[in-house]
Amino acid sequence: MLELYLLRHAKAKRGGSELPDAERPLSQRGRRPGQAVAMAPALMRWGAFEGEVVSSPARRTRETLEAMAAALPEGTLGSVARFGEALYTFDGEALRDWLQTLPEGNRRVLVVGHNPVLLELARWLSPVAPDSLPTGGLLHLSLPGETWQALARHTAERLACLTPEQASHALFQRRAPAPPELRKADLAGRLQGQLGHLYRLVRALEPGVMAGIDPEFLHQYRVNLRRSRAIGEAVLATVRQAGNGKAPGLKKRLKALKQRAQATSDLRDLDVFLESLAQAPPPLQASTRRALHAWLNERAREQHERLCRQLGQPDYAADMQAWQAFLDGDGFRQALARLSAARVAAVLDERIAGHDSDLAALTPDAPDEAFHDLRKAVKRIRYLAELDPKRHRRFLKGLKQRQTLLGEFQDLCTRQAWIVAFFASAPSLASDGALEGERSAWREGLAKEKLALRTQIMALAPLCESGPAAR
Structure with a gap:
């Protein structure tokens, strides 16, 4: 050849x-x-x-x-x-x-x-x-x-x-789809404009994701998919708050978006882990670090190939086209017309109360999943508050800091899982007594970092003290 x-x-x-x-x-x-x-x-x-x-x-x-x-x-x-x-x-x-x-x-x-x-x-x-x-x-x-x-x-x-x-x-970015001018739009017009723009961005990012050269394409693709889903979920929750409100087909479309975003999770986690190793090399001998890098890169290559196959499938194109058609349809426009600032605020207060209850229930021995669920709740609250960004500007700033802290905890847990998988894949490394000391030191360092993050999270103030109802 x-x-x-x-x-x-x-x-x-x-x-x-x-x-x-x-x-x-x-x-x-x-x-x-x-x-x-x-x-x-x-x-x-x-x-x-x-x-x-x-x-x-x-x-x-x-x-x-x-x-x-x-x-x-x-x-x-x-x-x-x-x-x-x-x-x-x-x-x-x-x-x-x-x-x-x-x-x-x-x-x-x-x-x-x-x-x-x-x-x-x-x-x-x-x-x-x-x-x-x-x-x-x-x-x-x-x-x-x-x-x-x-x-x-x-x-x-x-x-x-x-x-x-x-x-x-x-x-x-120099040629990316430009966001629409929405400053004078009402709530319904702003949401429809945002979701349409996010759809165009996701489709424009796909070639860069498949090329796999710059990991920022994957990050932005994932962010915009998840943001689309979060806005859609906020709309669905707000419409349902009206009692008899409906948005036919929205739940099905959001499920498809969730599946497409989940397909990027492992690859994004691997990219973040590899980047962290470059910035702060682990306390391992050079040969072990090289083996770890090679193993992680191979896992990333496999995940990228899998993602590219999914993006090339007819059902992926059908899902995305169905989402675009839904956004342009009369049913979604009618659902948006039922939104109001008061209904958004009511759902937001409800979610803040749920978050605060979950935060108060955290204990030092709570499972990691409880902290991950709290992170998901913060994200849902953030996206809901962003439906009215001017009103919630200060609240959103504090919320972003909380989300960053919870995201760091999530990343650390993910790294621990990949480390366990790496040593399990290399029995010769796992059984090497000479490496046990450095492996233990690395694990202990990560465990201390994880404990510090847990402590910071449990010490967070309830969101109700800074949320919309507090002003």
Whole structure:
């Protein structure tokens, strides 16, 4: 199998009568912290630097490679790239002829060049090549055979595409769906506008989630799914508070959203754990840390593949389209029309009272699940209060701090579970007496941290002292 990577240079400045095309430099958007920097870790993960790197000698392609090299660990790219005059071409047939002259042994090749020839080559090799290749975009084709000379039209067995906006959440944000202007909208209009915007965000985030380069895509995808569900649940609870209020179909749609959000849980927990290990390495010897990192990364890879399969299934698309149709339907509009600030406040006070009762019932030996349930209750209260953010601004600020504390406890419990699973998966490590001391020290440190969080949570003041009814 041959592996071909086609990378279009990052965004360049426009040419002119005084600036020859070959001398066009990268624009600020192409430079740091722009497209080239965003694509560098993606190319490394995809193995594009493991073979030969060949580039057009144009200034914009050189600067693309220089920006990527500066963003990678030292020696990843280095001086391995070579420049070929034949790649500074806009003739698709000429590029194809060049590719077929590559010597045997070069099984993996990265070409850094220009459009339209890169896209023309991809279309010749694969019938499913995309219609466009933006600046900084990458195409990866897996080709049959052992030699480049044997390449034939439409024989690629696999094609993957990646753009800078799919590799970097920071770049994605520049083109993300803009939130609607809702300052003058009534409660019903504001909620419908928010939910519609969240739906568009979730769908726009999906390619970045599936690319799996920047974990912020997964985080924001998860947050917006859960926020959509929470707002929907707040609407349902408030409508039911009216006594005879109904929102036909809403409960079913919320159940589907819950299932989609739950599918991201393990992967998000693994991302958070790996990030914490990078910031504060555990008290383990180097070989054990490496084994732990490798094990966690493999679990993350498995979870990401599972999530991508789910996102690619027809039932996922059907669920999301059904949610959009529900939001636009008359039944939901009628349910929203029954909302009022007084009903929202009544449900909010009820949930605050429930939270305070659960908080008072906590004891030092209470199960972890009781603390997790309290965190879920705080989230439901927060989302309900956000239905009227101006009125509850101060309350929401304190609520966010409480939610952060409970979230830290949740993360710590999750890490403990992954640690137990890691040592259970490696009997040789678990039975190594020389490691018992450091394992025990790590566990004791986590247990002390967990106890401190429990103490802080149990010492929290009741929400009724700062909630809406207190003012």
